[in-house]
Amino acid sequence: MTQHSSAPATDTAPAIRTDATGEPTGWWREAVIYQVYPRSFADGNGDGMGDLPGIRARLPYLADLGVDAVWLSPFYASPQADAGYDVADYRAIDPMFGDLHDADALIRDAHELGLRVIVDVVPNHSSDRHEWFQRALREGPGSPLRDRYHFRPGRGRNGEEPPNDWESIFGGPAWTRTKNPDGTPGEWYLHLFAPEQPDFNWENEAVRDEFRSVLRFWLDMGVDGFRIDVAHGLVKAPGLPDMGRTEQLKLLGNQALPFFDQDGVHEIYRSWRRILDEYPGERIGVAEAWTPSPERTALYLRPDELHQAFNFHYLDTGWNAEALRAVIDESLDSMRPVGAPTTWVLSNHDVVRHRTRLGGGLGRARAASLLMLALPGSAYVYQGEELGLPEVTDLPDEVRQDPSFFRDNGQDGLRDGCRVPIPWTSTGPSYGFGSGGSWLPQPEEWAKLSVEEQTGDPTSTLEMYRSALAVRREHPALGAGDAVEWLDDFPAGVLAFRRRAADGSGRDFVCTVNTTGTPVELPTVPGRVLLASGEYDGGALPADTTVWWEA
Numbered sequence: 001m002t003q004h005s006s007a008p009a010t011d012t013a014p015a016i017r018t019d020a021t022g023e024p025t026g027w028w029r030e031a032v033i034y035q036v037y038p039r040s041f042a043d044g045n046g047d048g049m050g051d052l053p054g055i056r057a058r059l060p061y062l063a064d065l066g067v068d069a070v071w072l073s074p075f076y077a078s079p080q081a082d083a084g085y086d087v088a089d090y091r092a093i094d095p096m097f098g099d100l101h102d103a104d105a106l107i108r109d110a111h112e113l114g115l116r117v118i119v120d121v122v123p124n125h126s127s128d129r130h131e132w133f134q135r136a137l138r139e140g141p142g143s144p145l146r147d148r149y150h151f152r153p154g155r156g157r158n159g160e161e162p163p164n165d166w167e168s169i170f171g172g173p174a175w176t177r178t179k180n181p182d183g184t185p186g187e188w189y190l191h192l193f194a195p196e197q198p199d200f201n202w203e204n205e206a207v208r209d210e211f212r213s214v215l216r217f218w219l220d221m222g223v224d225g226f227r228i229d230v231a232h233g234l235v236k237a238p239g240l241p242d243m244g245r246t247e248q249l250k251l252l253g254n255q256a257l258p259f260f261d262q263d264g265v266h267e268i269y270r271s272w273r274r275i276l277d278e279y280p281g282e283r284i285g286v287a288e289a290w291t292p293s294p295e296r297t298a299l300y301l302r303p304d305e306l307h308q309a310f311n312f313h314y315l316d317t318g319w320n321a322e323a324l325r326a327v328i329d330e331s332l333d334s335m336r337p338v339g340a341p342t343t344w345v346l347s348n349h350d351v352v353r354h355r356t357r358l359g360g361g362l363g364r365a366r367a368a369s370l371l372m373l374a375l376p377g378s379a380y381v382y383q384g385e386e387l388g389l390p391e392v393t394d395l396p397d398e399v400r401q402d403p404s405f406f407r408d409n410g411q412d413g414l415r416d417g418c419r420v421p422i423p424w425t426s427t428g429p430s431y432g433f434g435s436g437g438s439w440l441p442q443p444e445e446w447a448k449l450s451v452e453e454q455t456g457d458p459t460s461t462l463e464m465y466r467s468a469l470a471v472r473r474e475h476p477a478l479g480a481g482d483a484v485e486w487l488d489d490f491p492a493g494v495l496a497f498r499r500r501a502a503d504g505s506g507r508d509f510v511c512t513v514n515t516t517g518t519p520v521e522l523p524t525v526p527g528r529v530l531l532a533s534g535e536y537d538g539g540a541l542p543a544d545t546t547v548w549w550e551a
């Protein structure tokens with residue numbers, strides 16, 4: 001494979017959906033953003049691993065599905081200790097995914113198809129193979145290069161205890177001891193994730209400069225925005241104080257921690273926002289920020305900071321009408337003061353797929369998806385959820401690659417089950433994922449869930465998503481906004497809300513969701529059926545079913 005040391009030049013900014021007057025469109029306020037996990041989307045060269053040419057060839061599928069943007073999980077040069085979230089070179093593509101020319105071609109094709117492209121940036125930590133970390137190790141204690149990471153002497157008489165009591169999200173201590181260049185035991189370094197992912201020290205100006213430059217590199221390549229990995233982790237409390245307890249950390253907790261969600265992160269995002277705003281076409285920043293509350297998340301979305309953040313509080317809510325109503329209200333209420341759109345997400349590469357997680361099979365998953373897509377703001381769809389894929393729960397241990405599996409069951413333990421390559425065809429090697437095998441084995445039942453099998457079948461989940469996205473684009477009451485009006489005359493267990501048409505046409509929208517296990521009589525017929533997540537004959541609302549109405 002040819003290697004290229006610099007990015008191919010781009011001559012034009014993306015020319016999609018900017019309005020003729022040059023006024024901002026706020027495209028991201030209502031965008032449906034599709035997450036591509038490059039390892040598992042499409043394999044262009046038949047080596048069993050997804051790649052950029054594979055993704056590029058499948059872009060028409062995404063345009064046809066009706067999404068607005070694609071977010072690509074990391075494809076950078078990486079030893080893959082954490083599936084690419086351990087970056088060794090932020091300006092290079094890992095050869096297993098292709099090269100910079102493939103990235104350039106992918107971005108151009110996407111733009112031609114009217115799709116925006118968001119890439120992951122991983123600023124909390126690098127790979128331990130990153131040149132900076134390697135040099136810091138080589139130069140030994142006292143070197144200014146060590147200040148770009150968190151190196152510390154150990155506690156205890158001989159420095160044999162870690163510098164503090166922080167735990168890694170993947171399990172075990174968040175510190176690993178180094179060897180000095182002469183082979184004697186040396187300082188420790190901090191890694192909130194795997195030992196192969198040393199945390200950067202964001203108090204160091206070189207780190208700040210480097211990431212501003214990395215952002216510009218990709219903006220010059222034409223990307224429309226960044227998903228910021230562990231956006232809440234960059235700044236650590238001064239002095240790295242003990243957290244005072246030892247327990248396995250969850251990303252979504254409600255406790256304040258000395259290494260997450262520190263106020264100092266905001267100044268970093270203000271400087272990033274200034275860079276994004278220098279570029280035409282509304283380039284955006286999306287925070288992966290696991291904070292204790294939606295109010296804390298909103299701080300990342302003040303007008304001079306980022307554009308969106310994932311709504312993990314929504315993802316974390318079970319299939320329960322009252323709880324859903326509460327988290328929807330809380331999400332909308334907390335974003336209103338900062339003027340940012342609320343986002344909604346049910347699945348991603350770190351959590352159990354919602355078909356399995358919500359515990360009600362495909363019917364419930366479909367109902368949950370139609371609820372999500374009816375809410376005001378932006379929605380994130382994880383590859384394969386539009387096919388109704390379940391979590392793969394029986395992967396043999398020997399094929400697993402998730403580092404959290406190997407380290408004390410940290411994070412949620414098993415993340416490979418949502419990363420299995422998706423089926424495109426009903427037959428053939430790896431069900432059309434590629435011409436060879438697949439890096440994680442696919443269940444045989446997935447033949448029936450393939451894109452090929454579902455295309456054109458009006459009862460399929462794929463066609464339901466396609467219809468939902470089409471209605472969402474066309475309907476004047478859907479998309480951006482910050483209000484839902486709850487309809488209270490519906491029975492317990494039914495979520496029902498109205499959204500008002502934004503264009504004065506009077507074409508209001510009503511969404512009814514039966515979260516219970518039995519059919520429920522509706523007190524009134526809300527209007528004309530636009531779409532239903534299950535079979536609906538116009539009478540009682542079936543169990544685990546969402547119906548969209550024009551009212």
Ligand code: GLC
Pocket residue numbers: 082085086122193229230288349350
């Ligand atoms: C984020 C990513 C996850 C990764 C971790 C460390 O949570 O989504 O996949 O393991 O950060 O980079």
